[in-house]
Amino acid sequence: MGIDDADTIFQVVVNEQDQYSIWFADRALPAGWTADGTTGTKQECLQHIDTVWTDMRPRSVRERVSS
Amino acid sequence: MSQQHELESMTPEEKRALLAQLLDGSAEATPSNLSLEQRRLWMLLQLDETKPWQVSIAVRLDGEISQAAMQQALTSVVQRHEVLRATFREVDGHPLATTVPAVALRLPVIETDDLEKVVANETRTRFDLAKGPLVRASLLRRTGDHVLVLTLHQMVADRRSAKLLADEVLTKYTELVDGTAQDVLATPVDFHSLVTAQRDWVNSDDATKDVDYWRDQLAAIQALELPTDRPRPPLKTIHGSSITVPVPEKLAGCGSEVLLSAYVAVLARYSQQRDFAVGVPVAASWHEDGANLVGPLENMVPLRIEVSESETLERLAAQVGAIHAEALTHSRLSFDRIVEAAQPQRDLSRTPLFQTFFAYDEEAGSHQALDLPTTWTPHDIDLYAVRRDTGLTLRAQYNTDLFDQATIERFLGHVLLLLDEAVASPAKPLAEIPLLTDAEHDQVVVAWNATYAEHDRSATLHELVEKAAANNPSGIAVAAGDTELTYAQLDGRANALAAELVSRGVSTESRVGVLVDRTVHSVVGLLAVLKAGGAYVPLDPSYPADRLAFIVNDAQIEIFVGLRGAVDVLPKEVAGTDRITIPTTDVTADKPESSVDTGDLAYVIYTSGSTGRPKGVAVEHRSIVQSTAARSSLEGSGLPERYLVLAPLTFDAAGGGLYWTLSRGGTVVFPTDSEVLDPRLLGRLIRTRELTHVDGVPSQYAVLLETDLEARDSVRTTVVAGEALPPKLVADHYRVSPDNALYNEYGPTEASVWATVHPVQPSDADLPRVPIGRPVPNAKIYLLDKRYNPVPAGVPGEIYIGGDGVARGYVNRPAMTAERFLPNPFGAGRLYRTGDLARYQADGTIEFLGRADTQVKIRGFRIELSEIENVVLRHPLVAEAVVTVREDQPGVPRLVAYVVPVIGRVLTQETLINHVIGQVPDYMVPSNFVTLEKMPLTRHGKIDTNALPAPQQILASGFVEPANELEAGIAETFASVLGLQHISATADFFSLGGNSLLVARLASQLSRENDIELPIDEVFRVPTVQGIARVVETHQRERSDVDSAALYTQQVAELVADVKLDPSIKPDGLPKANWFSPKHILVTGATGYLGVFIAVELVNRTDATIHCLVRGESPDAAWDRLEETMRKYRAWDESYRDRIKVVTGDLAKPYLGLPKEEFDRYCELFDSVYHSGAIVNFTYPYEAMKAANVLGTEELLRLCTKKTLKAFHLVSSVDVFMGTGAERPFTEEDLGMKPVKIPTGYPRTKWVAEHITVIARDRGIPVTIQRPWMITGHTKTGASHDTDYLYVYLRGFLDLGVLPLYNDVINAVPVDYTAEAIVYTSLREENLGKNFNITNQEPTTMTQCYQWLRTFGYDLNVVDEAEARRQALEVEEDHILYPLTPLLRVASMRHAALDPDLQKAVDPMDECRVLTEALEGSGISCPPVNEQWAHSCFQFLVDNGYLPAPQDVVR
Secondary structure, rough: OOOOOOOOOEEEEEEEOEEEEEEOOOOOOOOOOOEEEEOOOOOHHHHHHHOOOOOOHHHHHHHHHHO | OOOOHHHHOOOHHHHHHHHHHHHHHHOOOOOOOHHHHHHHHHHHHOOOOOOOOOOEEEEEEEEOOOOOHHHHHHHHHHHHHHHHHHHEEOOOEEEEEEEEEOOOOOEEEEOOOOOHHHHHHHOOOEEEEEEOOOEEEEEEEOOOEEEEEEEEEEOOOOHHHHHHHHHHHHHHHHHHHHHHOOOOOOOOOOEEEEEEEEHHHHHHHHHHHHHHHHHHHHHHHHHHOOOOOOOOOOOOOOEEEEEEEEEOHHOOOOOOHHHHHHHHHHHHHHHHOOOEEEEEEEEOOOOHHHHHHHOOOOEEEEEEOOOOOOOHHHHHHHHHHHHHHHHHOOOOHHHHHHHHHEEEEEEEEOOOOOOOEEEEEEEOOEEEEEOOOOEEEEOOEEEEEEEEEEEEEEEEEEEEEEOOOHHHHHHHHHHHHHHHHHHHHHOOOHHOOOOOOOOHHHHHHOOOOOOOOOOOOOOOHHHHHHHHHHHOOOOOOOOEEOOOEEHHHHHHHHHHHHHHHOOOOOOOOOOEEEOOOOOOOHHHHHHHHHOOOOEEEEEEEOOOHHHHHHHHHOOOOOOEEOOOOOOOOOOOOHOOOOOEEEEOOOOOOOOOOOOOOOOEEEEEEEOOOOOOEEEEEEEEHHHHHHHHHHHHHHHHHOOOOEEEEOOOOOOOHHHHHHHHHHOOEEEEEEHHHHHHHOHHHHHHHHHOOOEEEEEEOHHHHHHHHHHOOOOOOOOEEEEEOOOOOOOHHHHHHHHOOOOOOEEEOOOHHHHHOOOOEEEEEEHHHHHOOOOOOEEEEEEEEEEOOOOOOOOOOOEEEEEEEEEEOOOOOOOHHHHHHHHEEEOOOOOOEEEEEEEEEEEEEOOOOOOEEEEEEOOOOOOOOOOHHHHHHHHHHOOOOEEEEEEEEEEEEEOOEEEEEEEEEEOOOEEEEHHHHHEEEEEEEEHOOOOEEEOOOOOOOOOOEEEEEEOOOOOOOOOOOOOOOOOOOOHHHHHHHHHHHHOOOOOOOOOOOOOOOOHHHHHHHHHHHHHHHHHHOOOOHHHHHHHHHHHHHHHHHHHHHHHHHHHHHHHHHHHHHHHHHHOOOOOOOOOOOOOEOOOOOEEEEEEOOOOOOHHHHHHHHHHOOOOOEEEEOOOOOHHHHHHHHHHHHHHHHOOOOOOOHHHEEEEEEEOHHHHHHOOOOHHHHHHHOOOOOEOOOOOOOOOOHHHHHHHHHHHHHHHHHHHHHHOOOEEEEEEEEOOOHHHOOOOOOOOOOOOOOOOOOOOOOOHHHHHHHHHHEEEEEOOOEEEEEEEEOOEEOOOOOOOOOOEEEEEEEEHHHHOOOOOOOOEOOEEEEEEEHHHHHHHHHHOHHHHHHOOEEEEOOOOHHHHHHHHHHHHHHOOEEEEHHHHHHHHHHHOOOOOOHHHHHHHHOOOOOHHHHHHHHHHHHOOOOHOOHHHHHHOOOOOOEEEEEEOOOOOOOHHHHHHHHOOOHHHHHOO
16 A cells, blocks of 8 residues: 555545646645545546646635726 | 595505595595585685684583582583584585594683673683684682583584584483482484485485475575665674563564564565565474484575565465474475575675575473673574573574664564564554554654744745845845945836736736846746735746747646747747746836735646646645745854855746845856856855855756866855766865764755754764755654654665655646645644655754665665765765666666766776776676766756666677687586586676686696685685786786785885975965966977977977076086087977077986076976986986986975976876786876886886875976877888887897797887877976876887888898897897896786787877867877888988898898
């Protein structure tokens, strides 16, 4: 279940800046991150992130620009 | 009946017959009386006799002890076990055992409480294998009790036997004391029956099956690579120590398999390996009673274990149990046979197959064994789990050359920690068990990351610069070439440009392409973008169009900023983008309205991506502001007053110095392109600008240190980053600039320039690696394993970086960003995953270990290329080195070393191989060394490994014939030992099927045949016919040349004693004379053959007056001698009268024999000195020529360093090689201090004079050393040297009517070319400090000369060389050959170095590369030596009466 093992199951996580990352599915979430509900292999999670993380600006920047 | 008893009754003839049988038979068929285990140990003993292969046991005894009864018990037990009465000796490479009928074993009583001292003494005291007995006993009388200590040699006992013996002795003792003693029973089976049974079995099908089993089981096994505290010695050592820890009561129930599994799991963590072997002991199984027999019967087998960390410890233990059980069914095969079956690559730095051992001992019962101190140990680490009545303990024995005690203590702590966790939570996978104690976890995660430091977290990057500008408006902010910008100018222009950008719509998150170069204007551009609220993307206008287009599109650049010239020529691929020119004149403008937040994007820097497409790293203000603020931690060595920014602005490294300096009000200095390329110009820039700070990549800095030899005293801080810092560079740095602080920095662009820094200490030069230090202020470093768990100190982990410097991510790469920027479970923010490996030292300092994903493996060996590089770099003539793995032939990866020699020096492949061999294991010796003028660099100044050329000479796997008789003989021995037909001279003994047993035989045979002692480890080091031939030659040469090493050492000392130069001869502070357009030149030796032509060449090539130092009664007499000599050599011209003057003096006298005031006048007058003068005589002793040839050189150097500093050109001689037994090629390197042969006479004077000149050079005196080869006739006039010994020979032998037959190479170099080369090279600055060999790249041979003599008309009677010598030695005193008879008496006329076959093997370019390069473009080259030339030389000699005309020779 290493970080590079093909069969390790990850979950897609997001922080308060709307930045995406991956985290081990069987571990508690680090502070400041929430799960977006997707789990799968690293490849599957990263593919999901590629489709959902369309605006890579941090939330604070996005909000400041639009205000 | 054992074989031994038969031997004793054999006649000498019978013994010889048996020996012949022993020597010729295969190993299995050998009727040796040693067991296989004994033979293996015998082999090891031959490798190193100093190792204490013995085993001790100590047993505590209560109460009164009868010494007599103990002695009696001991004697009867030793008598009972035949093997304890054995002795061993070697007969023709084979060990033979002899058993004596009885052994008298003493039992000394020692009154002491110091058991440790007794045991240490036992370990030091060696057994005499040939004499025996191989068992010792002593009785310690301590306060309150006794201790019986038994020590046995491992040829006769193992650990198990020692306990057995102690048990038997004590049982017998009790019987004797109780009066119940019975007659001693014979052992149920004797040792030699077991040996016979073993030998029978070895030939059985069962044995074959076991061989197959182990071959399969151990296929491609890899060595366990535990991270060591010190570099692993290339030859394994056994220095050891041990630590014992009690196993807590709650874990005492763990069985042997669980303990072994916990051990293996921790080893896997430390090594980052999942698949390796651990050795375990196996009891003797040859006879049911074998277990009760004393003897070396214990075998070892490797347990190959694959550790899956997703399993629980329980599961692993079950697997280990199964593997162990299976191994036991194949454990009759002795360990050496298992090694042979598995054929691992030989590696003298490690034990084969396994490097760690585990044993579980139950010692509950009759006697109380005591723990003994360990002073040696066979493996890297061995773990003994010992269960006694008092409880379970773990004892780790470890090699003290590899590990510190603290490391092993930590290691044992980790084993117990893992056991504790696994026992408490049996369902937990191993991977879930952290190896850190809570305290260690806190230390690495928290304490070593306590980097919090205050700085203005609300500031933006440009505000840092604006603040400095407000404080110091007239200070110089940026300088490049002749252009300088003050802070006011920089800020004003940037404001104006920013306003323009805002007006064009640039705002938060806009990306602006800035076309950067090394002008001050680029900084205006960067700053303007920041002020406008956008993010800059620095781009090099010379990028290929498609790369530019890709970035423009990827970063969504809509507007470009640059100098007019650059924006105008942007390629059409980026059409459609807006373009603005950076103002290059002063404009005053207010800062435009823009609101910038610290979370906004500051810049995007593109780096090369592994996928081949560049990727943009997006960095926010807060990150680069943190990175810049953290620089204050380097200000102990001074503020960045004037900082040299060497990296291009497209590279994030440039940002480090740029913003540090601009935020502190200092001056950023950009070098010009030519200054970047030429380190000497760069050095000049540093001096003229008085720069205080310099940064760069280590390889760049190394070039600067090497080529710019003047001091750079203004520099107080030097920062290197970007690649590993070689320890040698540390030494070089502190040697030339001890007061200049050196920092080794580490950090990827993704962590905003830097993440760690190490203030480098001079002592770091001695480390295997220079650390990268600790995290910089507000940065965090986590070293994590594959499970994302922190690793403890000493264990490698991948570097993850946290803190404020972590970048936002990769532009337009959500997946890649998510993959590399991960949640931080230890604190806030994200961690950047670097892909770099590192480990903590015990104090938290971080050591960089390389890339996690580019680990190199060749033939199954993990190789640290940097390790080899560091070894190569230790050669004093190596300036830079890179080692890579090439696969030019598919499937055949090879290590290739690329080397840049120190300027002006030459290095041969052989020199380098000899240097590396012995410092690293054989598999790490590069197969090729390629010498380069300079390393190819990428645009960022890193070494461009892709551009390194393929080595031309590929060591083909083809067949190489033995080159000479010696090699042929060795090849034959290889063939007979291996049972093969033909052996290539380059084939590896082990890859041909050689093994440890065969190598012992090979060494023994080769030793006999060549009458030398060939150590076995030499065969391991160079296991080819060629390699061994070299070893044999070396040994033979050593023996024939000097009576002993001591004599040689003494002779070297005598030789070197004359290598000294008066300390007052030094260049310090002297004005430089006119070296390259001299007005007055001194030439010595102008009445000699070469000297004449040097003087003439100087007349023709310079405008100088040539002053010739000539001996003479009066100036007129001196002049006459000079003119006469010049006329004789057809070199005279009347016009020379105005150009040449004589100085009447004598080289052999102080101040050249000149009056003091005249000497002083010349000190002011001369610009340079050509020292060609010497007494040349091949029969005089050294002392007779020393005054002129050696002391004369010193006097001239004195002249060179008085009043002015003059250039000194020493004319040396090829005899510095010929007279010292040097091996060809004779390169243009400096001479070594230890010649193979101690030179005598003339060559000795030249050797010493060269070394003196080198001292002068190293003190800073401008010199060249010119080594003419065999100087021969002038190409235009045939003018030849009549007293050259070759012509003397010729004339003498012609007179005798015979010519000796020998075909030496004649490296004839025409005198005119020799003089031209000397004069041309000496007048060019770049040649100062160099050595030149003036050779002919197309030499001729003696045979060819004879042919020319025949065509000239001589009727030659060529006879055997010995016959010619015999006749020559009989000549009368008035014969021309007579003075040469002392030489002819002691030596052949042949010279080993002039062998024509050797000539073919030498690349002539290797002997004159420096000269050839120096003459490039000069039009000067060595003319061909041909018949026409030879005839003109002979004619000259005939005309001058030195040779008889052909028609006058009467036979």
